[in-house]
Amino acid sequence: MNGRILASVVFGFACVAASGAYAAPDAPAGAPAAQGAPAGDAAALVAKVQAFYDGVTDYRADFRQVVKRRSPKRTFTRSGIVFFKKPGMMRWDYKVPDAVHYVSDGQILWSYDVAEGVAFRMSVAGSDLFHALGFLTGTARLADVFVATAGAPTGEGLVPIRLVPKDGDANYRAVTLFVDPATGETRQTEVEDPVGNLSHLWFERPSFKALPASGFTFKVPAGVRVEEIGPE
Numbered sequence: 411m412n413g414r415i416l417a418s419v420v421f422g423f424a425c426v427a428a429s430g431a432y433a434a435p436d437a438p439a440g441a442p443a444a445q446g447a448p449a450g451d452a453a454a455l456v457a458k459v460q461a462f463y464d465g466v467t468d469y470r471a472d473f474r475q476v477v478k479r480r481s482p483k484r485t486f487t488r489s490g491i492v493f494f495k496k497p498g499m500m501r502w503d504y505k506v507p508d509a510v511h512y513v514s515d516g517q518i519l520w521s522y523d524v525a526e527g528v529a530f531r532m533s534v535a536g537s538d539l540f541h542a543l544g545f546l547t548g549t550a551r552l553a554d555v556f557v558a559t560a561g562a563p564t565g566e567g568l569v570p571i572r573l574v575p576k577d578g579d580a581n582y583r584a585v586t587l588f589v590d591p592a593t594g595e596t597r598q599t600e601v602e603d604p605v606g607n608l609s610h611l612w613f614e615r616p617s618f619k620a621l622p623a624s625g626f627t628f629k630v631p632a633g634v635r636v637e638e639i640g641p642e
Contacts, residue, residue, distance in 0.1 A: 452560040452571055456552050458594025459571075459587060469494040471616040473502075478608045492613070498534070499626035513628040520628040529630055532639040556585070564588065568597055 475488045490504040498516030503509075509524040514534060522529040552558070556573035563569050568588040575582070581604070588598040601609045630636055 452558040453553065455560060455569060455571055455589050455591060455594065456556075456558050456573075459589060459596055460552050462594050466618060467496045468618060468621045469616065470619070470621065471613040473614070474612045476610045478610075480606045493621055493625060495621045495623065495626060499623065501626055511628070513626060515623075515626045515628075518628075522628065522634070527633065528635045528637060529628070530637050530639050563591070566597075567591075 470491065470493050473490060473492050476485065477488070478485050487506075488504055489506045490502065492503075493499075493501040498514070500512070500514050502512040504511070511520070511522045511524075513520045513522070517534055519532050519534050520529055552573065555577070556575055559572050559574075561570040561572065566588075567590070569591045571587045571589055573585045573587065575584075583602040583604050583606070586600040586602075587596045588600075589596050597613070599611045599613075601611075603609075
């Protein structure tokens with residue numbers, strides 16, 4: 411696995427989770443209902459999503475992922491648990507069909523495939539991935555990095571917001587957030603890579619309770635081979 415492939419995988423995840431997976435906590439009892447932005451007003455919806463993200467420091471959720479590959483044509487499903495903690499920490503624990511872990515303390519990113527018995531290590535700082543993690547650290551804003559367009563509401567009443575990176579060298583083509591227009595909460599996300607493969611994520615049973623920073627430190631299991639990955 412080379413650095414660009416690994417960065418592309420987790421870079422897409424970081425963009426998705428930081429910009430949309432953070433559902434807002436329930437509003438206090440008696441609080442006025444939020445006014446929904448028009449479906450076509452992408453800027454207003456992006457601002458609502460950003461506001462929710464700005465207000466969340468810790469996040470945990472179950473996730474389900476469906477990946478559709480173009481060549482060879484194939485669809486497969488994965489699931490597990492995701493965790494985020496500011497500043498810049500994230501952890502994806504894949505459980506089905508295989509145990510794979512992506513762990514970052516904000517400085518170092520680890521990718522550990524249990525079956526393969528190998529852990530890849532790369533520095534976050536100075537990489538494309540660091541730019542994505544700016545959403546987690548609060549150093550970047552969606553409107554500054556993406557060109558946003560809103561589509562017609564889905565059957566569930568969610569408005570898809572397609573985010574195309576302003577940087578033409580990004581390792582993905584677009585990120586789509588499926589947003590509740592009344593609140594700005596994003597229920598689903600989808601990443602499209604440069605060759606048209608799609609990764610769709612659903613987040614369930616979110617929690618906003620404080621998470622220990624120790625959970626974002628990766629300890630190499632005995633007997634596991636470590637490979638260093640640097641920028642190409």
